[in-house]
Every structure is written in C-alpha cells, then in structure tokens.
Amino acid sequence: MALRLFLFAFSFLILTGAYGQIGRGDRLSGANFATRSPVLGRHGMVATSHPLATQTALDVLKQGGTAVDAAIAANAMLGLVEANNCGIGGDLFAIVWSAKDRKLYGLNASGRSPKGLTYAQLKTILGDQKQLPLYGPLSVSVPGTVDGWYRLHERFGKLPMPQLLAPGIRYAREGVPTAQVIAYSWEVARKRLEAAGNVISEFDNFRKTFLIDGKAPAENQVFKNPDLAATYEKIAKGGRDAFYKGAIADVIDRYARRTGIYLRKEDLAAHQSNWIEPVSVNYRGYDVYELPPNGQGIAVLQMLNILEGYDLKSLGHNSADYLHLLVEAKKLAFEDRARYYADADFSKIPLSWLLSKEYAAQRRKLIDPKRAGERIDAGVQALRAGETVYLTVADDEGNMVSLIQSNMLEFGSGMVPDGLGFTFHNRGTSFNMQEGHANVYAPGKRPFTTIIPGFVMKNGEPLLSFGVMGGAMQPQGHLQVLCNLIDFGMNVQEAGDAARFSHSGSSEPVGTLMIDGGKLALESGIPAAVRTDLKNRGHRMTDTDFFGGYQAIRRDPVHRIYEGASEMRKDGQAAGF
Template identity: 60%
Template sequence: MKKIMISLFACLAFSVIANTEFKQHNIVVDDQTGKEVALREDGRGDRVVGAPWATRSPVLAVNGMAATSHPLATQVAIDVLKDGGNAVDAAIAANAAIGLMEPTGNGIGGDLFAIVWDPKSKQLYGLNGSGRSAKGQTLAQLKAKIGDVSQIPNWGTPPVTVPGTVDAWYELHGKFGKQSMAKNLAPAIQYADQGFPVTEVIAYYMDIYQKRYEKLFANGEIEEISNYKSTYLINEKSPTEGQVFKNPDLANTYKKIAKGGRDAFYKGDIAKTMDAYFKRIGGPLRFDDFASHTSTWVTPVSVNYRGYDVWELPPNGQGIAALQMLTVLEQYDLKKMGHNSADYLHVMTEAKKLAFEDRARFYADPAYHDIDLSYLLSEAYGKQRAKLINMDKAATQVEHGDPKLIEGDTIYLTVADKDGMMVSLIQSNYRGMGTGLVADGLGFIFQNRGAQYSLTPGHPNVYAPNKRPFHTIIPAFITKDDKPYMSFGLMGGAMQPQGHVQMVTNIVDFGMNVQQAGDAARFHHKGSTSPTWEGRMNDGGTLELESGVKASVVRELQKRGHKVHITSGPFGGYQAILKDPKSGVYHGASEMRKDGQASGY
C-alpha cells in the first residue's frame, strides 16, 4: 500500500512539473523591460491596434466600396463606379469577372440571388434568379435514370437545372442599371481574352476538381470530360498559382450576351448549342427550358434582432434558417456568455439544429409549396423552440416545428456607390465547379443544383418537372431605423445560415467591426437532416471548430455531448460593407480565408 501511495505521489509530482513546463514553454523574459512575455508561436505578426487576432483594419471610403472574393474583380467593380456606373453595374461587372476568375465557385452556368437597397425609393428589393428542372423529365424518369439510390447524384446530367444568372443580370440591370451591359461585361471579356494570373486558393481547388472529374469520368458518373479539359486545363493540367489562364470560349459567350442581351443566352445561338449538347450526351434540358426561363422579384423577409432588422430572401433559399436561429438566440444573453465560450457555442449549435430541422421539412419552391413565414419567424415560435434547448446537454435528435407549417462551393460580393445604393449578391454552381459538363465551345460549367431535390414523394422539395430546387445560396442585409446598415454574405453550403448568424452576433452582441467579425474563429455544425430528407439526424452531428477556439472550451463542449472536430474548413467566405449611420462612410471587409479584397475610393 505504501509503495502504491509513493507511486501515486510521484505521478502527481511529475504531472505538476509537466504541466508547469507545458504552460511555461512559450514564456520568455524581455531584456528591455525585464518582464515575462507569452509568445503566440504561430508565425503571425502583431497588430498595434484593434483585436490581436484580426488580419487587418476595415477598408474605409466615401464614394464607393466593393468587396469580392477576388482582388481583380474588386478592382473591376471600383473601375465601373469611377467610370459612372452604379452599384448594380459594378456588381454585374464583378460577377462576370469572378465567373471567369473563380470557376471553382460560380459562373453563368449557375444561379444568382440578390438584395438591393435603392436609395430613391428607400427600400430593399429581392431577386430570385434560380433556374428550374427540365419540363420533359418526370420524377419516375429521373429515378429510372439514376437507379436505386436515395439521392440525386452531384455530377453529370442528373442534377442539371437551367442556369439563371444571365437573366438575373438583365433583371437587375433593367430595374437599376445605369450604364450599358456591353460596358459592364467589357472588363471580363478583356480578361478572358488576354488572361489573368490564377490566385492561390482557386488554384488549390482547381487541382482538386481536375482529379475529381477525371475519377468520376472513369467511373461513368460524368458523360463527357473533353470539353472541361479543353476549357480549364493547360497542357492537361489545372493551372497553378501565378500561371496566366485564358478562356477565349467564355469571352465569345460574353460577347454574344453583350451584343444580343439575355435572349442571346436563352433563345439564341447559345441556347441552341446547350440544347444540342444535352441531346448528344443524354441530358434532360431542351431549348424550351431555356427559352421559358424567368427570374422572380421577391419581397425580402426580416426579423428584428436587438434593434437591428436582419433581412433574407424567402424560400426556395435557406435564408430564413438564419432568421429562425436569431429568433431563438434572442432569448439568451450572448454577450454575457462571452464570444466563442462554451455556453455561446453550445446555444448557437442547438439553435442551428432546431432551425435546420424545419429547413429540411418545409423549405421548397413556393410555387409548389406554401409556408407560413410570419408564423415561422414569429417571436412566439422562437420562444417555443428555445425551450427545447438544454444548456447542459447536446441534443442528438430534434423534431421539426408545428405540423401546420406544412399547409402553409459559391461566391459572394457586395458593392455600394456614392448615391447610397447597396447590392448584396451571391452566385453559385453549387458543389464546387459544378457538374463537370461544359457545352461545346461555351466556356462555362453547368451547375449541379438539382442534387438538392428530394426523391421522397410528398415532401415539399421532391423533384418535379419545371420546379426550382431547394437552394443554399443566400444574400443578406441589415437595416437599422429603416436605413441601410450592412450588406453582407457568407458563402458555403449549409455554413451560410450559421455564418450569417455569427456575423450578426459578432457585430450586434460583441461590438466587432466588419473585418473582425469575419476574422474571428467560427463554428460549423454538420449532420442535421438534409433538405433532400435523406437521413434524419440521430447522433447530434459534428461540431467543427477552428483552432482559434480555446482548448478549455472544446473540453467543456465535449463534456456536454458534442462531437468536436478541429479543422480548417468548411467555414465559408465572407464579404461585407457597413454604412456608418452618422458619417455615411463605408466600412468594407473581405474574407481572410479566401483570395478576396475590399477596396473603396
């Protein structure tokens, strides 16, 4: 017994010494002050003012501001503003440029959503520029094509829907644009013809998708790959960082659109080429699907969060999931909990689980399914759902809300101009570069958004002909006292509602500036029931965290039953422009996890 006790004391002594050494290994004595200093040892420099973990200060300007995920696209937007175009012109020009420069996230083969603050009418306008499924393909025909699987594949022709971006450009331009569309598209055409150097993050993802597409083609999951290779590879390899990339096919497509308008894409030579391509490879889309496409102007919806009105677009997007989370979170004092504390991350994660269960059950194309948004976003419903959260234990399963409701990879950019117009725009091919399919000589990849249809008969989001799928991409906006406050977004699939809420709470509850809000360590919860209704959550999912979160917090979250994974992704990509309500000065921010830039003048 005596030997055992001595052994225990020895172990305890060793533990204390080891812990002391562990705690002290980063402590040094400053020779000038004589004081002990703790070093971070992460290789990063120090800031003289502001949050020590922030990457930089916000960008400030008065006449105009642009924040995009690519520096050259940001410069395109600023050039348009300086040349007399307004925020909508600049947003379209930047989006066209990013479609060329960041094909890993977007392009004219995808869809677009936007929120615009119009200073003349002093109100917000919402645009749903998402495309629909083929008119000539039924659910039974789709199932026969994909075989005995529980969800629609992400690649090849099965998930293809009509691209909505080009029509959305012209809708935005027709309502708000100031200079000609030919002028708006000119910078992207020039870059496509003359080339541009590929940036670090985009080169990384282009390499990933080359390997993925080649494997998928070898497995018969993509009908053809030669058009992708001729468009996006250089000497049979994806471009590397700094390598100059050109896309003359996309330049020609842009030129046709600039000259012939949206009809050149949906009713002209481009539409005929797309029709012929899908006939050749066995895809469902036909000329009439393109010719009949329309975008829809919608009314943004909001909730008031501690005096700030946070705006999103209604379904078929998932924006209202962010608003649902906020109605739950308003029942808690997040500031008192502390940013990225165990209590904060726990309640945020549990609120997300609740909102996403409703997302999985109710969100769908409103032309096919009505949903009572006023009830879903009400304070009473938020309080009711908040009561389901146990602060001591992570939920492994949650149910969707009141059954009566049944009755009822992406880029983000934002631009503001000297007159006060602000544009919040998001555009995507859905998963990464999209289906892998490039129509003959057109220079862009078709989106795989149709993978988000459910295959379950009776579900609101079940596949049907000429129907819009559930959408993950969501632009956001904040107003205060009926005046524009912040245009923002955070791209990245299911990360988006979670990311929007984190940005709102970072600014409203914790007083961060627009750059700090984006730089702060984030969480991402995965494993909720999907909008395709494939696999209900029954194990609580996984809480993904960045390494900036404290170890003591991680241990406490694990103690409460969260399965925690420390990783570098997926935490999305953020841009924002905040307008100071007193001075009118724009504060711009861009995501440090991407290649982007905010700039103003």
C-alpha cells in the same frame, strides 16, 4: 546544390506545417485577431472574393456606373478568375437597397428543372438510388445568372451591358494569374470530378477548358478562357435572349441531347427571374433581412429569434456556453429547413409561423444547456399551418447590392457545353425524391438552394450588406457575423476574421436525417479547453470542415461613409474611394 537543398527544406517545412509555430504579429489598435482595419470610402465601396473583380467593379463606379452595374461587372470577372465557384452556368440571388425608392428589393434568379423529365421517369432512371447523383446530366437545371444580370440591370443599371462585360472579355483572352486559395480549391475539385467520371457523361470539354496539361492552373499560373470571352461577347451583343433563345441556347440544346442532359431550348426560353419581397426579423433592434425559400436564408432569422432569448454577451465570445447555444439553435432551425424549405410555387411554406417569436420561444425550450441534441424533429405547429461567390457594392448615390452567385459544388455538374467556356451547375441534385416532401422533384420546379445574400437595416436606414459563402455553412456564417457585430460590438472586418464553428450532419432537404447530433468543427483560434468542454457535452468533434468566405459593406450613418471588409479565408479584397 546548396540552393536545391534549401528549396527542398523550405518546401518540407511548408508541407509538414512547421510554420504553425509562427504566430501572427501584433496590431497597434483594434482586435489583434483581425487581419487588417476596415477599408473606408466616401463615394463607393466594393468587396469581392478576388482583387481583379474588386478593381473591375471600382472602375465601373468611377465611370459613373451604379452599384448594380459594378456588381454585374464583378460577377462576370469572377466567372473567369474563380470559375470553380461561379459562372453563367449557375444561379444568382440579390438584395438591393434603392436609395431613390428607399426600399429593399429581392431577386430570385434561380433556374428550374427540365419540363421534359417527369418524376416517374426520373424515379425509373434512378432505380434503387434514393438521391440524385451529385454530378453529371441529372444534376443540371436551368442556369439563372444571365437573366438575373439583365433583370437587375433593367431596373437599377445605368451603363450599357457591353461596357460592363468588356473587362471580363479582355481578361478571358489575355489570361489572369491564378490566386492562391483558388488554385488549391481548383485542383481539389479536379481530383473530385475525375473520381466521379463514371457519372459525368462528357468530361473532355472540362479538361480542355479548365485544365492546363491535365492539372488545375497552379498558383500564379496564367489561365485563359477564350471560349468564355466569345460567349460574353454574344451576350453583350444579343442580350439575355442570346443565352436563353439564341445561338448559345442552340449550343446548349445540342450538347444536352448528345450527353443525356434533359435540359432543352424550350426550358431556357421559358425561364425568368422573379422579384420577391425580402423577409426579416428584428434582433435586438436590428432588422435582419434574408430572401424566402427556395433558399435557406430564413434559417438565419429562425436562429436569431431563438438566440434572442439569451444574454450572449455575458457568456463570452466563443466560450463553450456560447458556441453550444449557437450550434443547438442551428440544429433546430435546420430541421425546419430540411422539411419545409422549397419552391413556394409548388409548396405552401408557413413563413409567418416559422419566423414568429412565439414559435422561437417553443423551440428554445428544446435546448439543453449542458447536453448536445442528437435527434430533433421539425416543429409540428409549422406542419399545420446547398460552392459560391459573394460580392457587395455600394455607390455614391447610396444604393447597395448584396449579391451571391454559384455553381453549387465547385465546377457544378462537371459538364461544359461545347465551346462556351462555362460549366453547368448541379443545383438539380438538391431535390428530394420522397413523394409528398415539400422539396420533391417535379418538372419546371426550382430546387432547394443554399445561396443567400444578407442585409441589415437600423431605424429604417440601410446598415449592412453582407454574405458568407459555402453551402450549409452560409446560415451559420451569417449568424456568427451578426452576433459578432450586434452582441459583441465588433467592427465589420473583425466580425468576419473572428474564429468560427461549422456544424455538419443536420437533416437535409434532400432527405437525409440527423440521428447522431452531427459533427462540430472549430477553427484553430478557439481554445482547446473550449473544444474539450463541448466534447464533454456530447458534441462529436471533427478536425476539418469549411468555414466559409465573407464580404461586407457597412454604412456609417454618423460620418456618412462606407466601411468594407473581405476576410482572410479567401483571396478577396475590399476597396473604396
């Protein structure tokens, strides 16, 4: 009886937040807000959002695999252990530094809309709805991840794909304990998808594959996915064609026809990833690289250009003056994001102007240092001219890969093709339905996407491979991490652990407009006085939001080692050797 009362009291303390009275301990050196020191390694480094994925990648490096080999193995493992956020039903983007070529490569492995669904048909189906539904059949576009794996492997891989997929196959059959943050997010996603049941035309497969007795796997509970193991085996044996042209494609086609998804085997067979040139701006001597649209990476570059005109360090880290400038720069960049970011095959994007210092100077003049902007237009000069996992790996030869992969929202569309063990992403919901818009829906078109890998060079040498997961938070996270590193001199771990802001409510590529300045959330590590100051400037404060999840590898050019970091907001781990 006494034990039962103790357990009840213990649970009550957790549920009521009594542990909020317990502060963190003190570090002997470095910033006290940091959760740990950077992880160091001479021969290789891995940082992912789950320890098992990190250890899998580390094993691949020790077996002689390249950074890309290890990243593929880690991504496959994450599709099992963090299936809510990623998987082979989603898309992938990567930036790779090739030490041999001394060059950065970009890969866009995002999929396209079904060719058999026209704009007119979709408009008729939607009726009075102005946006595509978040879940269900209409949100599904071609999954690009598997092709992305093979394109990366073809150019930068060394070990055979069956060897890279073997750990994911083994653990999918044996089962893995569910990590704390993942368990929480999994259950939140389950409730959200159950509530959207009227939109999701087939949900039984999801329940059978991803739930245990009708609930998400609890923390520490072992989760198995034998269907995913079988699918990985087919891919390992038959290559990317098994997914896009073979038995897996046949299952997808049949399921799609049965459930009202417009995706067909022909759409899968026609899919291919594209090698693209990363784009960059120089920020205080550092060359920051992102990928061009259909992603949102150039928003980071636009914000950096705007902020370069201020002495941020003199304002003080996370001061009201500092945060106000970052939020206002975000609003400006996101208006351009809402209007111009789209599939470059369908829309001419004025990249050179958007990324010019001249344009940034014009936009900078729109910031009122004492008042939050409520409604902002995209740049008229430019008119003339989107849940996720991020991982990064570096190997002994000096190669580095920055890779991001996503279902879009957790578990994407909520639809699981028969016996395949993964959900289709819902990236198709990111199209705009307004005729003439850059991101308007069209057959065979890539939708706007939120997932962005990042990379930094210094004096022609690779310096940092990094990313921050989480929809519209991603550019904001990239920006804050970069300012932490460059303006405030934080190390790679501190840069991710420092408290963040998250601004929501900006105009979006799907057609929504910001008319009230949006909402601003601050993590608890930012003082209450700063919150009050920002509120007095007109920022609409909110208590809750998502602040992302960060991994990074920094190359120390002096000591020729790697520094790895994985922050506390996820279940992740950085490890090296």
